[in-house]
Amino acid sequence: MIPNKTVAYALTILGFMATRNEAMCSAEYLHQQLNIPRRYLRRLLTDLASHGFLKSSSGRNGGFIFAQDLKGTNLAMVINKLEGSDAINNCIPSFSCCIVDKPCIIVHGWKHVQRWSKL
Amino acid sequence: MIPNKTVAYALTILGFMATRNEAMCSAEYLHQQLNIPRRYLRRLLTDLASHGFLKSSSGRNGGFIFAQDLKGTNLAMVINKLEGSDAINNCIPSFSCCIVDKPCIIVHGWKHVQRWSKL
DNA sequence: TTTTAATACTACCAAAAGGTATTAATATAT
DNA sequence: ATATATTAATACCTTTTGGTAGTATTAAAA
Numbered sequence: 304m305i306p307n308k309t310v311a312y313a314l315t316i317l318g319f320m321a322t323r324n325e326a327m328c329s330a331e332y333l334h335q336q337l338n339i340p341r342r343y344l345r346r347l348l349t350d351l352a353s354h355g356f357l358k359s360s361s362g363r364n365g366g367f368i369f370a371q372d373l374k375g376t377n378l379a380m381v382i383n384k385l386e387g388s389d390a391i392n393n394c395i396p397s398f399s400c401c402i403v404d405k406p407c408i409i410v411h412g413w414k415h416v417q418r419w420s421k422l
Numbered sequence: 423m424i425p426n427k428t429v430a431y432a433l434t435i436l437g438f439m440a441t442r443n444e445a446m447c448s449a450e451y452l453h454q455q456l457n458i459p460r461r462y463l464r465r466l467l468t469d470l471a472s473h474g475f476l477k478s479s480s481g482r483n484g485g486f487i488f489a490q491d492l493k494g495t496n497l498a499m500v501i502n503k504l505e506g507s508d509a510i511n512n513c514i515p516s517f518s519c520c521i522v523d524k525p526c527i528i529v530h531g532w533k534h535v536q537r538w539s540k541l
Numbered sequence: 542t543t544t545t546a547a548t549a550c551t552a553c554c555a556a557a558a559g560g561t562a563t564t565a566a567t568a569t570a571t
Numbered sequence: 572a573t574a575t576a577t578t579a580a581t582a583c584c585t586t587t588t589g590g591t592a593g594t595a596t597t598a599a600a601a
Contacts (some may be wrong), residue, residue, distance in 0.1 A: 307426070307558075307559090308558080308559065309558080309559080329576085329577070329578090330577080330578075331576095331577085340559085340560060340561080341560095341561090342560065342561050342562075343559070343560050343561080345578075345579085346560090346579095346580095348578085349578075349579065349580085352578090359578065359579090360567095360568085360577085360578080361566075361567040361568060361577060361578045361579075362566090362567045362568025362569055362575095362576075362577055362578075363567090363568060363569040363570065363575065363576045363577055364568085364569060364570090364576075364577075365567080365568070365569085365576080365577045365578060366577075366578085367578090426588075426589090427588080427589065428588075428589075448546085448547065448548090449547080449548075450546090450547085459589085459590060459591085460590095460591090461590065461591055461592080462589065462590050462591080464548075464549085465549095465550095465590090467548085468548075468549065468550085471548090478548065478549090479547085479548080479597090479598085480547060480548045480549075480596070480597040480598065481545095481546075481547055481548075481596090481597045481598025481599060482544095482545065482546045482547055482597085482598060482599040482600065483546075483547075483598085483599060483600090484546080484547045484548060484597080484598075484599090485547075485548085486548090
């Protein structure tokens with residue numbers, strides 16, 4: 304599945320950081336570990352921080368660390384934040400069956416996606 | 423979830439056609455029903471046909487109709503065909519946990535997507 | 542056999558997403 | 572205080588995706 308690279312990167316970052324919980328990670332370190340383009344990675348980290356998934360601290364020895372409330376976070380929440388409002392629930396924009404009278408055959412499949420495992 | 427518009431359109435088309443099984447649909451008819459941009463819809467229909475999901479017949483009274491073998495088709499197959507090789511299994515490209523030593527926390531979530539309901 | 546209603550193909554344009562460069566701001570260590 | 576190692580912000584370039592235009596091809600109907 305390809306939601307898009309940004310989402311993939313974000314999950315990669317959070318997944319990686321989850322394996323070293325409570326450790327502060329600099330952008331440079333994450334870049335070396337995860338092979339995500341430096342500059343883009345930085346922007347993403349800033350985004351994740353501003354959305355409350357990470358906490359950032361500037362200056363020497365700074366970096367990024369999980370925000371407290373990440374424990375109750377699941378993948379859907381990450382995607383929804385990054386993709387704007389409710390990307391997962393609005394899964395297939397203007398899905399035909401929701402316009403036409405017949406019941407929606409396909410949408411059921413997407414329901415699973417909304418119950419992803421917690422981080 | 424937003425795989426991308428092309429995939430969303432494709433699922434919309436197939437979903438709609440599934441509600442009128444065995445009926446031949448012209449591109450113009452589908453355009454009117456589904457509100458997908460005319461030209462782009464045509465291209466997509468051609469693609470779906472060339473990938474074997476639909477059969478096309480040219481000429482007057484032509485159009486598109488389900489191919490025989492669509493009965494065993496699931497959403498993952500459609501996406502994989504449209505997105506190129508194995509888009510679903512390669513879900514998160516170069517996922518960190520597959521590089522690093524620790525087990526992959528996130529990837530489990532995506533497994534669900536591979537077992538979507540049949541069309 | 543000519544007209545007409547359809548798909549097929551190819552090339553092109555526009556918008557969005559991915560990625561880079563530069564500079565500013567911040568905070569620690571010496 | 573100053574140098575240094577970090578994040579923050581903004582503007583820009585590149586690539587991919589979404590969408591359009593024009594023409595060719597096909598086949599049924601008259």
